[in-house]
Amino acid sequence: MVDALGVAVVGFGWMGRVHSRAYARVPHHYPHLPLRPQLVTVIDEVPGRAEEAAAQFGFASAGRDWREVAADPRVGAVSVTAPNFLHREIGVAMAEAGKHLWIEKPVGLTADDARAVADAVTKAGVQGTVGFNYRGAPAVEAARELIASGEIGSVTHARIRLFSDYAAHPDGALTWRYERGRGGSGVLGDLASHGVDLARFLVGDLASLVADTAVFVPERTRPTGATAGHALASGGETGPVENEDYVGCLLRFASGARGVLEACRVSVGEQNTYGFAVHGTKGAVFWDFRRMNELAVSRGTTYQDQPVSTVYVGPEHGEFGAFQPGAANAMGYDDLKVIEAYRFLRSIAEGTPCGPTLADAVHSAAALDAMTRSVEGGGWVDVRTS
């Protein structure tokens, strides 16, 4: 038997669109899931944006105040895809209202915010998942299995890199992303949050770190109207960029492995250069999001001059088989969100977590807080999750 589950989406920018599409596509890829999402309502504060969304995506209703969702008995699950400063207030309110929660990273501005949402989810007994989509890529799951199986020996060191040019244009508008009060810690929350999650997913918990940050575009033009995504603005009033464009970080894992994490949002010539290299005593595994369905693997017993081969992921890896019939038929970014939606709905159907949880969000946010403390104090700091 298939039950209907009413869903709401709060915040209809890029992520709101992607979540909405993902809900609609879940039954196409996962016909046996006993829960079928129904797009009940969409909320955005910009006049007309939610109505347009409802008309285009088929939501039954639209509104401008997210509080209506908490009180709406038609809604069983909520996507929180609004800017970071709203995550805590909306996330806690939805959980307290008994709604299951799919919330975007970084889950608030600080680890304290992420913890508040995680606690509310636990207390309410609802399911919660967070938008760490990269760990859901079949190639990343394959890399995790390869590492866990010992095929590359014991992990010695890892390099995680997230470079983007989305803020490189000097006319990039001063949106919520560049304000501490609404965006939080800049590229830390935006990109390094994914990097920390990948590091933990592949290698394990972080013990300590030392970080350095920088702002390379210190001033931007304020937008004159509503924005979504990465809008341009020029010629008007300018204001300061209040959070980091760049972070470089040395990591020590609890296992004793070492790592380097670097993230930058103003890297000219880099478009979604997100990826990792994990090295072990017998081999290594490499992944680049731009070639999302490939893994480069070096394994064997030769240690020196050991070849690196390309593995095209296929139906035997992660969720690939729900999307494509054979290896090297490419999956794309939106497919990662379909996987995330599927796991969220499955967690609700089965009453047990599936996919990244709010506890993972707390771990990631704790590492970001540690980076900030390290920059302030100028040295190594422990990563504290409580």
Ligand SMILES: NC(=O)c1ccc[n+]([C@@H]2O[C@H](COP(=O)([O-])OP(=O)(O)OC[C@H]3O[C@@H](n4cnc5c(N)ncnc54)[C@H](O)[C@@H]3O)[C@@H](O)[C@H]2O)c1
């Ligand atoms: N997982 C990923 O790969 C990924 C990628 C991009 C963004 N994100 C996260 O998703 C969230 C949204 O990012 P985005 O790029 O979609 O931003 P965006 O600026 O494109 O969209 C945000 C939307 O929220 C709306 N909004 C603002 N205040 C609101 C309020 N009070 N009530 C209702 N709606 C409100 C805005 O009008 C806008 O439409 C952020 O937390 C971001 O970190 C995740």
